[in-house]
Amino acid sequence: EPEVTQTPSHQVTQMGQEVILRCVPISNHLYFYWYRQILGQKVEFLVSFYNNEISEKSEIFDDQFSVERPDGSNFTLKIRSTKLEDSAMYFCASRARKGNTEAFFGQGTRLTVV
Amino acid sequence: DQQVKQNSPSLSVQEGRISILNCDYTNSMFDYFLWYKKYPAEGPTFLISISSIKDKNEDGRFTVFLNKSAKHLSLHIVPSQPGDSAVYFCAASPDTTSNTGKLIFGQGTTLQVKP
Secondary structure: OOOOEEEOOEEEEOOOOOEEEEEEOOOOOOEEEEEEEOOOOOEEEEEEEEOOEEEEEOOOOOOOEEEEOOOOOOEEEEEOOOOHHHOEEEEEEEEOOOOOOOOEEOOOEEEEEO | OOOEEOOOOEEEEEOOOOEEEEEEEOOOOOOEEEEEEEOOOOOOEEEEEEEOOOOEEEEOOEEEEEEOOOOEEEEEEOOOOHHHOEEEEEEEEOOOOOOOOOOEEOOOEEEEEEO
16 A cells, blocks of 8 residues: 655754655655644644645744655655754655545654754 | 644543544634544554535444534544554644645544453
8 A cells, every 4th residue: 555654763863953854755646745743732734735836834834944855756854953842743744636635644753853 | 723623632432332532623614624543653544534515424433423513523433442542633624625735633632442
């Protein structure tokens, strides 16, 4: 069964460092997302990406964040200068098409900023 | 800004009985609703969904009910099994016709099914 894969599963980084979280969405999907879940809190939308551009971003997704789909398969989230409060589980998701279709999530990357 | 609320943080039921998980929303523009199940250290797994034009959708042991006038949906699991023990998230999509399709999640309800 096709699935969304994320690497690494756990990333520890020092405050101020750049991190890149990687995702391989399901191959024929067109819509891509990043969400995050801070420990004990709800899953929050960060950004959506369609047709090689951001279609919507949340208030959390400030200038420190960027996304890229550098080739036909990978979808990355970059945090330029990490802060302690960026520590969270980051989930990538993809969706096949517009309309009433579910999003499929990866297993997540646990980011710990120290 | 809690547009999607799951007011019960936890629920415990006996194996074989019905589990009912509830979810309320505030935005009448939401037109698609989903339930996800999540185990620790894993991503959310899609369970079942319902469009705003329906009031019920069933898939095996899982049934989702939507009451648009009350802005309320519920997930029924019957019979409940110990393997159903997980965190259940309700999610809503504001506009499935846009190129966004973002999901707004509730806080989650931890279900424990006791053998």
